[in-house]
Amino acid sequence: MTTITVDGLGERHIVAERATLTARVAIAHAKRDRSMELGAAVHAQIAQRAAALRGTGAATWHSIDVLTTNVRVWTDKDGNKHQDHVTSGTVRIKLARLDLVAEVVADLSAIGATISTDWALTDATRSRTTRELRIVAVQDARAKADDFASALSTSVSRIVTLRETGGHGMPAARGAAGGARDELTIPEITVRVAVVGEFETA
Known part of the structure; x- marks a missing residue:
C-alpha cells in the first residue's frame, strides 16, 4: 500500500x-x-x-x-x-x-x-463557478493519482483526505480609469479552486 x-x-x-x-x-x-x-x-x-x-x-x-x-x-x-x-x-x-x-x-x-x-463578478456567478470548479479540481487530483498509481503498476483504492487550499479566485481586477472612451477594455476575472488529496493504492 x-x-x-x-x-x-x-x-x-x-x-x-x-x-x-x-x-x-x-x-x-x-x-x-x-x-x-x-x-x-x-x-x-x-x-x-x-x-x-x-x-x-x-x-x-x-x-x-x-x-x-x-x-x-x-x-x-x-x-x-x-x-x-x-x-x-x-x-x-x-x-x-x-x-x-x-x-x-x-x-x-x-x-x-x-x-x-x-x-x-456577481456573487451568483462566483458562487456557481466555484461549485463547478470544485468538481473539476477533485477530478484533476484523482486523474493525477491514477497516473502515479499506474506508473507503480497498481491502482487507487480509496481517498484518505481531501482539503481545499488557497482562495476561490484572484482579487478583483483594479485599474485607473481615464482617457478616450473607446480605450476601455473589460478585464477577465480568474476564479480558481485548488485542492490537495491523499490517495491510497491497492
Whole structure:
C-alpha cells in the first residue's frame, strides 16, 4: 500500500460583470471656507450623478462618504512654507451596465474627481463557478493519482483526505480609469479552486 499526495486545480477566466468606480475629490485652497465650498460643490455633483445612475438601474449600489477637511503644509522651491486646507470626500458607484463605464468615468473626471475602477463578478456567478470548479479540481487530483498509481503498476483504492487550499479566485481586477472612451477594455476575472488529496493504492 502506497500513499499518493497530489494537487488538483480547477480554473476559469470570466469577463467582469460589475465595475465599482471610486471617485475621490480633493480640493486645496489657502482659505478653509473656500476649500470647503469648492469641495462640497464637486462632491455634490458626483453624488447627484451616482443617485441618478442608481435611479435608472444602471448602478446597483452607491455610497457617499462625509467630506473632511485637513491642513496640508508644503514647502516651495525657495524654502518658503505654505499652508493649504484640503477638503476631500469619496463617492463609490457599482455599475451593472459596463457599456457606461467609460462615459461615467469621463463625466466624473471632467467634474474634478480622480477615478479608480474595481472589476468583479456577481456573487451568483462566483458562487456557481466555484461549485463547478470544485468538481473539476477533485477530478484533476484523482486523474493525477491514477497516473502515479499506474506508473507503480497498481491502482487507487480509496481517498484518505481531501482539503481545499488557497482562495476561490484572484482579487478583483483594479485599474485607473481615464482617457478616450473607446480605450476601455473589460478585464477577465480568474476564479480558481485548488485542492490537495491523499490517495491510497491497492
